[in-house]
Amino acid sequence: MLPFTVELRTGASVYEQLVYAVQRAIVSNQLSPGDRFPSVRTLSQELRINPNTAQKVVTRLVDQGLLVVQPGVGTLVAQLPESSQKERSELLLREVEQLVVEARRLSLTFDQVVEAVQSHWIRLSEMQPTHEREQVAAEEAVSE
Amino acid sequence: MLPFTVELRTGASVYEQLVYAVQRAIVSNQLSPGDRFPSVRTLSQELRINPNTAQKVVTRLVDQGLLVVQPGVGTLVAQLPESSQKERSELLLREVEQLVVEARRLSLTFDQVVEAVQSHWIRLSEMQPTHEREQVAAEEAVSE
DNA sequence: CTAACTGTACTATTATACCTAGTACAGCTA
DNA sequence: TAGCTGTACTAGGTATAATAGTACAGTTAG
Structure with missing residues (x-):
């Protein structure tokens, strides 16, 4: 059971839709800072998408500062970052x-x-x- | 000289960017209802894009009701259509x-x-x- | 009528992005 | 050690965008 909701539709790419769904969940506090974020493998299995797509999503969200990675441990939801x-x-x-x-x-x-x-x-x-x-x-x- | 401004950037497709540019021009009255809209061939030459891409743009805008075609004559800017x-x-x-x-x-x-x-x-x-x-x-x- | 324009409809090819599949490796922890 | 984590590769399949070229029917100016 994932800690946020996604509805994959046709039209936009899975990657874009998933990034948006997570952004939406974080911004609306469905995911709170410090919460564990599902692993790449869990994401790909639950959503039945390719692991590479799941990882691409995590990478994008880390770049945006919405997630933080602890190597070897997992990924956590970050504080809303300062925006430039x-x-x-x-x-x-x-x-x-x-x-x-x-x-x-x-x-x-x-x-x-x-x-x-x-x-x-x-x-x-x-x-x-x-x-x-x-x-x-x-x-x-x-x-x- | 086209009756509206376009700046083609990388990232989005030429088709999407051009549709948006025309929408923007019509909505801001840079193009007024009744104005002649450039022909598919003029568009493709001025913007140095493929005639098919230009035609796809026209087709999309006609579907949206922003342009009207007079067969054999040309394309005109329409009144802002009723939206559903x-x-x-x-x-x-x-x-x-x-x-x-x-x-x-x-x-x-x-x-x-x-x-x-x-x-x-x-x-x-x-x-x-x-x-x-x-x-x-x-x-x-x-x-x- | 003719010539020159208009939009539209095809076929075909190339390039790119997305998604998929599978494997491998390094870091952390129970 | 075993099992999890993120990350980095190589490939292949598919859909879309954009390209190029040709052809045809309708309208209009000469």
């Missing part, structure tokens, strides 16, 4: 623009987009693992 | 969530994300072609 100004600018320049372009293509209003962002922000804040964390008020999360 | 509820839901569910996950990975705040969305919304609103349109106040655009 460059990374943040890239996101705000490219991904946000793409979202805005898509939104306007679909004739959405600015307010609708902001509402959607807020809604997802709250949802991710609420995704605490049930066994060890208390609920966080939605309003508090948004104003963080 | 399904399309809008897909966007708000998937793309917005991906943006929120990325933003939290980089430790951005909710307010920073909203500010970035607003900034791009205004920028796209201001991108009118200089020869025929008046400036639109940024505040007005955001409240649309």
Whole structure:
């Protein structure tokens, strides 16, 4: 049983989908800093994917600073790393623009987009693992 | 001289980049409804890409309703089409969530994300072609 | 009508990325 | 020592992107 949820769909690569699923789990505290992350072999068996694909995912997440490796021991979930100004600018320049372009293509209003962002922000804040964390008020999360 | 700007980079496919560039141009009114869209052959020559790739782009944009074809005549920029509820839901569910996950990975705040969305919304609103349109106040655009 | 443009539909080839399969090795720990 | 960990290789199969070239039907300007 893996400590996070993945739904592999067609369209994007297994690699990209798995990286995203783990990012999502960490960012929403389904995986907490210090938690053990499944081994490459466990991942590949549970998800029935190739060990190389699983390892590629781990490598990518380590590069992003979301996982840390203890050689010979295993992989742990890291603290959310400091992000560089460059990374943040890239996101705000490219991904946000793409979202805005898509939104306007679909004739959405600015307010609708902001509402959607807020809604997802709250949802991710609420995704605490049930066994060890208390609920966080939605309003508090948004104003963080 | 093409009526929109494209910068082909490595990473994404030429096809995806070109579709996005045209979407961006239409959504920001650099291309206005009724404008002639370059022919497949013109596109392929100006951008030095294969005619098939150019045609694939046109086909995709026609499917999205952003371009309309007049057989034997050419391709025109369409009115922004009605979007289906399904399309809008897909966007708000998937793309917005991906943006929120990325933003939290980089430790951005909710307010920073909203500010970035607003900034791009205004920028796209201001991108009118200089020869025929008046400036639109940024505040007005955001409240649309 | 003719010529020159338009979009569209094919076949075929090459290059790249993704995924798969299998093997091997070094480090840590019970 | 035995069994786990991450990591590093070599290969092969498949899907997609991009390339090149040819052909055809519809529209329009001359």
